[in-house]
């Protein structure tokens with residue numbers, strides 16, 4: 370394995386308002402601070418994987434607008450192969466409106482724009498990118514048919530697939546059977562299995578149900594409590610690192626990007642999850658999605674400080 374990751378997914382520009390708390394429906398609150406940052410779950414994963422040391426190819430659709438231009442420039446700056454990115458003249462680039470509360474929690478609404486035009490046909494034209502990948506990494510902010518097609522193609526070619534089922538939606542068993550590692554959070558695990566997930570014991574039950582549906586390994590991310598791995602070797606909790614959260618936006622994306630790289634570079638699963646936990650912990654100490662993704666040297670020095 371040489372650390373080659375193919376990420377297929379969404380790209381957004383995030384419009385962030387930091388607020389004391391998330392406003393309730395019908396409520397207006399003053400005193401916020403505004404900023405913009407590159408985001409989108411797919412792009413966040415691609416950037417996180419590149420900074421964690423992967424050779425990343427990213428497939429997405431961007432509008433032919435300023436947001437798309439800026440996003441593309443950012444991917445170049447992170448050394449990502451953008452040769453399969455499509456500029457879409459028929460739809461604007463994706464945009465996300467994000468509230469970030471004082472405790473680091475967030476609330477997000479996405480205008481998907483060009484992301485929802487990324488089609489199975491687009492993937493056929495980019496098959497060479499899949500052929501040279503060690504791992505395919507995806508999420509669910511693009512059409513489900515595209516995710517299903519990519520996963521089926523990778524399965525046929527024996528390329529491991531990591532699917533982060535976010536935002537949550539129901540998935541067919543045909544798709545789940547093609548997934549090597551599924552990485553839901555607690556609410557996504559609940560939606561996918563119908564099992565109420567309130568703690569890590571419930572998370573273990575939901576993860577086992579996902580294995581029964583054909584997933585090889587389920588990793589349920591539990592925020593500050595860590596990540597629960599369930600596979601053929603049983604169940605274990607890999608604890609997270611204690612940090613003060615400023616903004617939890619994209620913590621899951623950073624976890625997935627770092628996990629993919631660690632595995633593609635040959636780390637064993639539990640060690641790869643520890644590396645991904647460290648990357649995600651660092652990311653929540655910083656504002657913004659892609660600005661928060663740490664570089665490999667930062668992750669390694671964070672891990673070694675905690676070991677010392």
Ligand code: RIB
Pocket residue numbers: 379381382383407408409410413464465477479510618619620622658
């Ligand atoms: O996971 C965080 C991301 O979700 C944000 O960057 C936003 O763009 C939405 O896609």
